[in-house]
Amino acid sequence: MRYLSKAEIMATEARCIYCTALHTTVEHMPPISMFRGRKRPDGLVFAGCAACNNGTGAADLVAGFIARLSPRYDQASWQIEEAKARAGILEAQAPGFLGEFFDPLQRTTEWFPTASGIRRPLTVVRLSGPLTRAYLDVFAAKLGMALYRHHCGHPLPLGGFVMCGAYLNAGLAPDTAKALLSIMPDQSGLRQGRRNHADDQFIYRFNTDGRSVVAALAQFHDGLYVSASAFRTTDPYGQLPLLPNHRRVQPGDLPGMMPYRSRLRAVQRLPLVKRAGPSPS
Structure with missing residues (x-):
């Protein structure tokens, strides 16, 4: 499979x-980070566009951080080390997130089985x-729109719209996962040849008609799962029920969904665009 160059990608898209x-x-x-x-x-x-790409960069950083946190990773693992380094x-880019994420009120202790079958307590956020x-x-929502494209x-x-939601490692109930996967027969990820792949860091199951709808369940590392279904029309099946912990997102919504301080910092980082017009006298 030949991948398009940046110039080819820019030339083949209208927006x-x-x-x-x-x-x-x-x-x-998924982002490089x-x-x-x-x-x-x-x-x-x-x-x-710069507003959607750069303006939502903090969301990419947060997702990459959370994905690297799993009760199954050892504290000396590269995933945990990379998370700490971020x-x-x-x-700076997602002010207040770390304090909220590690708030003791957001955490509970649950028991999980180890490889030996012995259960041990683990902290769940x-x-x-x-x-x-x-x-x-x-x-x-970004993942849903990207996979639709x-x-x-x-x-x-x-x-159209995306119905999307995210789960931590321990937050995706087995019955929910089974129900989602039962309608997603195909699997994909990022692969270049037989050996160059990143299945341990990103892989997804999906179903699509190739024209107007795609449904996917993606796994990022061992810490984050994302459910995203994108539909060409706002109501394809007549009052499609909204899944628990999901929301509907339409094209153009993303920058406004970002927390205010991250949105403000993103605007400050956006490049200035020179507009044609008369020179000042």
């Missing part, structure tokens, strides 16, 4: 995959904090 704006950047979804040492196989690269940039929930909603061949229409 940002997340909104109606003119595309000015390329968007990697999601992968160990930023070594990401090629594929799943799209055209985006604390500074997270505090709930995703009920407003900052954590907002960042993960943005990330999940990838599998259906065109950006999600403005009248």
